[in-house]
Amino acid sequence: MAIKDDEFESLVREHEAMLYGIAFNFFLSTSIAEDVVQEVFLQCFENLKNIESPAHLKAWLRRAAAHRCIDVVRSGKAQKEVQMDELPDMPDTAPESDPLLTERLQRLVASLPEKQRMIVILRYAEDMDSDEIGKTLDMPASTVRTHLQRALAVLREKAPRALGEEHHGPIRK
Amino acid sequence: MDRFENNLRDALLRRPSPPAHLADKVVARAATLKRFSALEKRRPIRWLMAAAAVLLVAVVSIVIFERGVNRTHAALEIADGPTYLVTGGASRIAQAGTSIGIGDTVRSGGGAMLRLADGSLVELRSHSEVALQAASDGMLLQLNGGSIIVTAAKQRNGHLYVRTKDVAVSVVGTVFLVNAEEAGSRVAVIQGEVQVQEGTKSEKLRPGQQVATNPLMEIHPLTEEISWSHRASSHVALLEQSAPASSGVAVPARLQFEVVSLRPVPQTATFGSAERLFRCRGVDGIFHATTGDLFNLSFLASELATLPASAVPLGRCVGLVHPGQLVAQAYGVLTNRVSNSSTWPDIYQIEAKAPNPSTVTKAELRQMLQSLLADRYAFRMHREIAEVQGCILVIAKNGPKFKETSGDEEIQPRPTAPTGPMTFTGKFRMKTFADSLCFFACRVPVVDRTGLPGIYDLTVTINFGGLGGGGGGNRGGAGEGDSICSSTVSDALQDQLGLRLDRAKVPVEYLVVDHIEKPSEN
Numbered sequence: 001m002a003i004k005d006d007e008f009e010s011l012v013r014e015h016e017a018m019l020y021g022i023a024f025n026f027f028l029s030t031s032i033a034e035d036v037v038q039e040v041f042l043q044c045f046e047n048l049k050n051i052e053s054p055a056h057l058k059a060w061l062r063r064a065a066a067h068r069c070i071d072v073v074r075s076g077k078a079q080k081e082v083q084m085d086e087l088p089d090m091p092d093t094a095p096e097s098d099p100l101l102t103e104r105l106q107r108l109v110a111s112l113p114e115k116q117r118m119i120v121i122l123r124y125a126e127d128m129d130s131d132e133i134g135k136t137l138d139m140p141a142s143t144v145r146t147h148l149q150r151a152l153a154v155l156r157e158k159a160p161r162a163l164g165e166e167h168h169g170p171i172r173k
Numbered sequence: 174m175d176r177f178e179n180n181l182r183d184a185l186l187r188r189p190s191p192p193a194h195l196a197d198k199v200v201a202r203a204a205t206l207k208r209f210s211a212l213e214k215r216r217p218i219r220w221l222m223a224a225a226a227v228l229l230v231a232v233v234s235i236v237i238f239e240r241g242v243n244r245t246h247a248a249l250e251i252a253d254g255p256t257y258l259v260t261g262g263a264s265r266i267a268q269a270g271t272s273i274g275i276g277d278t279v280r281s282g283g284g285a286m287l288r289l290a291d292g293s294l295v296e297l298r299s300h301s302e303v304a305l306q307a308a309s310d311g312m313l314l315q316l317n318g319g320s321i322i323v324t325a326a327k328q329r330n331g332h333l334y335v336r337t338k339d340v341a342v343s344v345v346g347t348v349f350l351v352n353a354e355e356a357g358s359r360v361a362v363i364q365g366e367v368q369v370q371e372g373t374k375s376e377k378l379r380p381g382q383q384v385a386t387n388p389l390m391e392i393h394p395l396t397e398e399i400s401w402s403h404r405a406s407s408h409v410a411l412l413e414q415s416a417p418a419s420s421g422v423a424v425p426a427r428l429q430f431e432v433v434s435l436r437p438v439p440q441t442a443t444f445g446s447a448e449r450l451f452r453c454r455g456v457d458g459i460f461h462a463t464t465g466d467l468f469n470l471s472f473l474a475s476e477l478a479t480l481p482a483s484a485v486p487l488g489r490c491v492g493l494v495h496p497g498q499l500v501a502q503a504y505g506v507l508t509n510r511v512s513n514s515s516t517w518p519d520i521y522q523i524e525a526k527a528p529n530p531s532t533v534t535k536a537e538l539r540q541m542l543q544s545l546l547a548d549r550y551a552f553r554m555h556r557e558i559a560e561v562q563g564c565i566l567v568i569a570k571n572g573p574k575f576k577e578t579s580g581d582e583e584i585q586p587r588p589t590a591p592t593g594p595m596t597f598t599g600k601f602r603m604k605t606f607a608d609s610l611c612f613f614a615c616r617v618p619v620v621d622r623t624g625l626p627g628i629y630d631l632t633v634t635i636n637f638g639g640l641g642g643g644g645g646g647n648r649g650g651a652g653e654g655d656s657i658c659s660s661t662v663s664d665a666l667q668d669q670l671g672l673r674l675d676r677a678k679v680p681v682e683y684l685v686v687d688h689i690e691k692p693s694e695n
Binding site: 021024 | 177182183187188192196198199202512
């Protein structure tokens with residue numbers, strides 16, 4: 001059964017956090033994340049009649065967001081790194097976690113090639129398995145696993161080094 | 174999952190919540206999309222158009238009968254935000270379906286669409302103002318500010334004209350954009366052709382061509398110029414059909430420095446000292462990199478005031494500059510109106526000389542800085558207008574307590590410490606005064622709504638007490654803007670100048686950096 005126009009607002013409110021989270025982790029930019037979320041929902045609005053069920057909707061949104069993020073990077077409209085002062089205040093959901101480590105890991109993930117980056121985000125932030133990620137990104141599960149292993153190897157190698165570096169922020173007046 | 178993967182998961186889950194307005198924005202955009210697609214579907218049905226025309230004639234007859242004067246010539250089809258209709262000096266909110274007559278003015282808070290009696294569609298960009306006037310052989314749209322895209326119906330017995338303060342466009346049956354800014358006007362054709370009259374000069378524009386009345390106005394690709402339209406994709410498709418390879422831009426060649434040297438500087442350099450500050454000197458004055466053009470009110474004001482003019486040779490730009498400040502200077506905006514870029518290159522020592530140093534003006538030097546950014550930094554940007562919480566500057570109840578003066582604007586350096594009482598003094602246009610209040614006092618955008626057109630002698634001292642004053646310029650929170658604009662600053666303005674600040678949502682234009690990279694070698 002297709003989703004109706006008047007259900008659109010409630011589905012936006014239900015899924016905006018998920019989409020915003022994916023896009024934010026991907027770009028580490030609140031403004032680009034906002035743009036991506038808006039575009040994905042508008043795309044969804046135009047395709048409501050083709051979406052059959054709430055489960056289908058969630059998969060559809062994740063898929064649209066993942067492809068949209070990768071397209072934005074490839075179009076050159078976003079950069080891979082973000083200045084320190086562009087990062088918003090983070091929610092204090094894990095008080096025991098080391099904020100420095102968190103920030104460095106986020107930055108390292110955001111520096112991965114776009115497919116590896118999206119795979120890491122879908123795997124760890126969205127808790128998706130290789131099959132689900134493969135369907136989302138149109139690639140075999142085995143390729144997903146390969147990308148994931150490579151990404152993890154890079155992150156494991158760079159994480160200690162990144163933590164040892166002192167941040168030199170941009171000079172601002 | 175091992176410990177590292179757990180840390181990774183925790184890091185990725187520590188992400189911000191979406192902003193509160195995001196869902197509302199999406200829902201509003203979807204609603205607009207729905208209305209526009211409904212409109213698109215309605216357009217081709219000629220019999221419906223004919224019926225609408227019959228209805229329009231009926232409405233016109235009734236209006237003529239009832240009001241005797243103001244004939245209905247258009248209707249507001251879509252109001253995507255607050256839209257005001259000004260009739261005989263009185264302003265009221267207009268809603269979809271509101272009739273608009275000759276002599277009426279429409280102001281769009283968000284986007285809006287008018288349908289004229291002949292079936293032409295006029296799309297207004299947000300914060301645009303257009304007045305309907307009668308022409309001897311048709312109708313005239315007077316664009317007072319902002320941008321419109323006109324999809325003109327075939328004109329059978331008359332003409333449709335669009336006029337700005339410095340250009341007039343006559344139309345036969347076509348799609349085109351007109352943009353009116355303080356600096357001048359811009360006309361661009363998407364489909365068909367238009368006749369553009371600028372003073373005694375007349376030229377015909379074809380699809381893909383643009384003309385600007387002021388050579389210093391920036392020219393963007395036409396697809397960028399129309400990107401604000403809700404129907405941008407169909408306009409782009411029309412453009413591709415009509416002018417597949419056209420990028421014709423009828424403007425004079427851009428201005429460039431004759432000699433430019435860029436040298437990287439270590440980040441430990443004494444960036445904050447006045448003598449190394451980036452500055453440009455034209456025949457009409459100097460502008461500095463720390464602030465907006467006219468504001469010698471920065472934290473370096475006292476040092477700058479002691480610098481001899483000879484420290485900046487005429488016709489040159491010299492000093493250390495962060496690329497963000499260079500962008501602000503090139504485009505004459507406050508630095509806080511330039512978006513952050515994640516790829517700002519380092520600070521560079523710039524020495525640049527104009528080809529005509531003894532005659533070059535500040536405005537021309539800015540144009541040369543724009544060329545320098547494009548050529549050496551591969552800089553690209555676009556503009557966005559956002560509605561943000563700010564203040565409007567209005568005349569208080571008992572009227573202004575200052576006098577009009579002559580000559581150019583002159584603003585004196587702030588003589589006091591940044592945390593003490595702050596004095597603004599000089600010869601200001603009201604817009605400049607509002608901007609300086611924004612940057613140094615309120616920390617939220619301030620828009621001039623006094624309607625005062627001249628240059629005025631103004632002096633006001635604001636005692637911030639514990640609030641602190643200078644060096645602001647961030648977008649600022651609503652609470653901060655509210656408290657400062659409604660009390661300290663507003664009270665001082667009211668007592669000393671007869672002006673007042675009211676809290677309001679105001680349009681602010683931002684330069685959004687699309688691309689910038691390390692400058693190329695000398």
